[in-house]
Amino acid sequence: MKLAEALALRADAARRAEQLRVRIAASARHQEGESPAEDAAALLVEAEHTLGELESLIRRINRTNAATVAEGGTLTDALARRDVLRLRHRMVTSAADAAAGEGQRGFRQLRSELKMISTLPVADLRGQADDLARRLREVDTLIQRLNWEVDLLD
Incomplete structure (x- = not known):
């Protein structure tokens, strides 16, 4: 199997x-x-x-x-790497969304109100998120390939 x-x-x-x-x-x-x-x-x-x-x-x-050996480690190592990449991607995406002001529905800024300023570089974070997503896809593809190649041990 x-x-x-x-x-x-x-x-x-x-x-x-x-x-x-x-x-x-x-x-x-x-x-x-x-x-x-x-x-x-x-x-x-x-x-x-x-x-x-x-x-x-x-x-x-x-x-x-x-x-199971997988690119310089075991399949267990690859699974841990995938899990942490998912967490990193979610964290960076969330930070970029917050810095960009996304999720603030109904927020309106008038001249008399205080101006909201981002403390994080949104474009850099989006680029980082894209890189993390690519790395995540690569690790996930490796894991899926191995899942169909490797026989289950007793």
Whole structure:
């Protein structure tokens, strides 16, 4: 099985576990004389099985990520780099938006009002954000390629 397939199975197992949690909570109590929509005990057994599958997939995925070499590091390193690039991009974009006055709907400046001055270089920040977005795309492409090339470890 390829790593990408395992990632899809992991996402599916996590969704299924969350759905089971909601169904268990909905069926855990019922009015006297009524019967619950579903058997909460059976759902708990199914949830335990699903969570066992999820744990196994997470372990195998993590082992595979740590063992896979990717541009001077491991796939785990690339994932960390992608996560931090996303955070940096969001931070720089947010700073540029704030400095440009975006998000201030209804703001009107009259001659008698105080003038708002940016403390950050908006154009430079936009350029930085563009560079971060490019780097993020490159790392994400590398990760996606490896996900479809690498076999999942046991």
